[in-house]
Amino acid sequence: MSHTVKHASKQRIERTVHPVLVPLIHNQTPDEWLLRIALAIAKNRRTYVRVIGIVPVENPEALSEATPKVQIARQNLQSLAETYLGEPIQFDLHVRVSHEPWRIIQEIVIAHDISVVVLRWLPGHSNDVYGAHMDELLGLIPCDVIAFSGPPPQEVKNILVPIRGSKESALLIETALALTEALNSRITLLFAEESQSEERDEAIWQEIERSTRGHRLVTRRLRVIGDVVSAVRQIAGEYDLIMVGVAEQRAGSGARRVGAIARGITEAVNTPIILVKTEYRPAHFEEVRTRYDELELPPSPTSVIVDRWFAENTFSSDEFSDIAHLVDLKREQGLTISLGLPALNEEETIGNVITTVRDALMREYPLLDEIVLIDSGSTDYTVEIARDLGIPVYLHSDILPQYGTYRGKGEGLWKSLYVLKGDIIAWIDTDIVNIHPRFVYGIVGPLLLREDIHYVKGFYRRPLRVGEKMQAGGGGRVTELVARPLINLFYPELSGIIQPLSGEYAGRRRVLEQLPFYTGYGVETGLLLSLVEQYGLSSIAQVDLRQRVHHNQPLPALSKMAFAIIQVFIEHLEERNQVRLLSDINRSMKLIQYEGGRYFLEELYISDIRRPPMATLPEYRKAFGLNTTPDEGDEA
Ligand SMILES: O=c1ccn([C@@H]2O[C@H](COP(=O)(O)OP(=O)(O)O[C@H]3O[C@H](CO)[C@@H](O)[C@H](O)[C@H]3O)[C@@H](O)[C@H]2O)c(=O)[nH]1
Numbered sequence: 001m002s003h004t005v006k007h008a009s010k011q012r013i014e015r016t017v018h019p020v021l022v023p024l025i026h027n028q029t030p031d032e033w034l035l036r037i038a039l040a041i042a043k044n045r046r047t048y049v050r051v052i053g054i055v056p057v058e059n060p061e062a063l064s065e066a067t068p069k070v071q072i073a074r075q076n077l078q079s080l081a082e083t084y085l086g087e088p089i090q091f092d093l094h095v096r097v098s099h100e101p102w103r104i105i106q107e108i109v110i111a112h113d114i115s116v117v118v119l120r121w122l123p124g125h126s127n128d129v130y131g132a133h134m135d136e137l138l139g140l141i142p143c144d145v146i147a148f149s150g151p152p153p154q155e156v157k158n159i160l161v162p163i164r165g166s167k168e169s170a171l172l173i174e175t176a177l178a179l180t181e182a183l184n185s186r187i188t189l190l191f192a193e194e195s196q197s198e199e200r201d202e203a204i205w206q207e208i209e210r211s212t213r214g215h216r217l218v219t220r221r222l223r224v225i226g227d228v229v230s231a232v233r234q235i236a237g238e239y240d241l242i243m244v245g246v247a248e249q250r251a252g253s254g255a256r257r258v259g260a261i262a263r264g265i266t267e268a269v270n271t272p273i274i275l276v277k278t279e280y281r282p283a284h285f286e287e288v289r290t291r292y293d294e295l296e297l298p299p300s301p302t303s304v305i306v307d308r309w310f311a312e313n314t315f316s317s318d319e320f321s322d323i324a325h326l327v328d329l330k331r332e333q334g335l336t337i338s339l340g341l342p343a344l345n346e347e348e349t350i351g352n353v354i355t356t357v358r359d360a361l362m363r364e365y366p367l368l369d370e371i372v373l374i375d376s377g378s379t380d381y382t383v384e385i386a387r388d389l390g391i392p393v394y395l396h397s398d399i400l401p402q403y404g405t406y407r408g409k410g411e412g413l414w415k416s417l418y419v420l421k422g423d424i425i426a427w428i429d430t431d432i433v434n435i436h437p438r439f440v441y442g443i444v445g446p447l448l449l450r451e452d453i454h455y456v457k458g459f460y461r462r463p464l465r466v467g468e469k470m471q472a473g474g475g476g477r478v479t480e481l482v483a484r485p486l487i488n489l490f491y492p493e494l495s496g497i498i499q500p501l502s503g504e505y506a507g508r509r510r511v512l513e514q515l516p517f518y519t520g521y522g523v524e525t526g527l528l529l530s531l532v533e534q535y536g537l538s539s540i541a542q543v544d545l546r547q548r549v550h551h552n553q554p555l556p557a558l559s560k561m562a563f564a565i566i567q568v569f570i571e572h573l574e575e576r577n578q579v580r581l582l583s584d585i586n587r588s589m590k591l592i593q594y595e596g597g598r599y600f601l602e603e604l605y606i607s608d609i610r611r612p613p614m615a616t617l618p619e620y621r622k623a624f625g626l627n628t629t630p631d632e633g634d635e636a
């Protein structure tokens with residue numbers, strides 16, 4: 001799958017031709033140079049360049065600690081993408097973290113049928129940015145490799161290409177010609193032979209002459225007696241760039257190594273060097289590929305999966321503050337975005353929520369295509385305020401009345417899928433006191449940036465109001481005392497989600513319509529559990545919305561919320577383990593009340609009903625143009 005933000009090229013690209021991969025290692029590479037080399041090859045081969053970002057993490061540091069670096073790397077990649085508009089380059093904005101970046105490169109080479117990888121080589125250095133030394137790396141990457149070493153050249157007029165007729169020669173000549181064409185430079189071919197008498201050498205020289213004869217970019221052909229490293233050392237000063245084949249040697253257990261000539265040249269001169277290694281393609285090449293394909297890596301422990309997810313899928317809302325850019329992304333992808341506002345008696349805050357979001361994200365920038373209030377039966381002025389502001393209002397009991405109606409926020413959200421029109425649906429709570437447009441653009445941003453993300457949750461620091469005082473970080477009582485402990489116990493893959501109960505989230509309609517919705521406060525929990533079960537952790541992302549201040553409910557109300565959330569966990573566990581744990585008796589809760597110096601018990605019936613996925617309703621399928629009989633996959 002591609003996670004493309006800018007597939008900028010208007011040029012025709014032969015999709016069947018294997019792309020060129022540039023893995024940019026955070027803070028390590030002269031990016032522009034690698035891209036120039038890759039582009040020259042890609043254009044020559046009528047294919048495109050795929051750029052990925054990798055943040056290497058040193059063992060034993062946890063991958064999650066790289067989260068801020070990933071955010072910076074993602075921004076760098078986006079800025080780079082801007083400068084390559086119109087070029088055949090695909091920037092993959094899923095920046096990876098790894099203790100062993102070579103594994104990521106290997107996986108992508110296989111998954112995207114990459115033909116050439118262009119990367120950075122730091123010879124003599126502990127080349128651990130890839131988690132493997134160059135010698136190992138060449139054997140681990142199952143395709144051609146072009147490695148750039150030395151300082152990036154300022155200007156390239158003359159390129160020196162020592163050539164020996166090894167199996168690297170074809171790629172070497174191809175790369176040299178492509179680059180020379182792109183840089184408007186000239187090539188000198190250098191052929192060094194040990195002694196003049198070798199018949200084989202004569203044949204190679206003839207072949208070099210024949211294959212490059214008449215080529216306007218090859219302006220000199222030098223034939224010298226002696227060892228090539230000394231020959232290169234003598235004339236290197238006249239050249240801006242040297243290109244050499246690594247002429248791998250097979251060593252011991254079949255490992256590949258950078259050959260002595262390539263190594264000798266890199267050690268002998270300070271000139272920038274490009275090393276070229278041709279994939280070892282014996283007759284049984286396909287077999288080699290299959291071996292890589294079947295590579296069985298030990299499964300990562302859940303804590304590593306969570307750590308990686310946390311680093312790769314945690315965003316900052318600041319990454320999306322350029323709203324004009326988000327609008328561009330939305331248009332490029334032909335998407336529409338709806339904002340649903342669930343409300344029950346929010347007259348104090350609803351007006352400010354609507355105007356703040358509408359002014360910034362509809363009037364100033366057309367990010368949102370509609371804002372709709374979904375009311376749960378407010379008895380205050382919530383509905384009037386929204387109507388006065390010109391916002392469409394639906395009473396949730398009036399939507400799909402043939403399916404009956406339940407109380408609760410989740411019921412409102414489920415039914416809102418039927419009235420909202422967008423491809424992306426965002427919901428935010430309407431009791432937010434410190435509302436800011438980032439509460440919306442933050443949750444929408446990752447969906448516009450990465451196709452592989454289907455659902456984005458907001459998170460924030462949560463102060464708690466105690467009397468007139470605000471206690472920093474004391475909020476989220478149900479989150480911390482119920483939801484997160486249960487997640488860690490039973491759904492540890494979700495344990496990196498900072499605010500599982502947050503009311504600010506956005507998802508793709510085609511995914512949301514496949515999920516069951518709980519009718520009350522269990523809705524957020526139910527959506528997360530279903531998402532991870534049906535679409536996997538990697539479909540979820542989270543975004544930092546900084547701080548959220550809302551109306552804190554009293555403890556008894558939170559007790560009921562906690563009860564509903566625990567029910568959702570149990571129902572999912574029942575299904576997962578094929579056991580029955582809940583009966584009707586478990587649906588009531590005795591709340592302890594204390595009034596006038598006495599205690600008494602209040603019995604409450606609390607049960608979130610599970611609504612089926614919207615896509616199973618014929619009315620919905622008709623309204624949204626889905627085929628009339630639900631597919632098997634549409635069932636809950
Ligand atoms: O029947 C209802 C009840 C509430 N709401 C609205 O839903 C939002 C959140 O309700 P609130 O009572 O403020 O919930 P919190 O105490 O803030 O609970 C947190 O945890 C809940 C359980 O996960 C989430 O539903 C909330 O969004 C999240 O803010 C507000 O805009 C309400 O007006 C409705 O639309 N219908």
Ligand SMILES: O=C(O)[C@H](O)COP(=O)(O)O
Pocket residue numbers: 462463464474475476477478479480501502551552553558
């Ligand atoms: O998310 C939660 O835990 C509940 O909404 C309670 O939040 P509060 O403790 O900030 O009021």
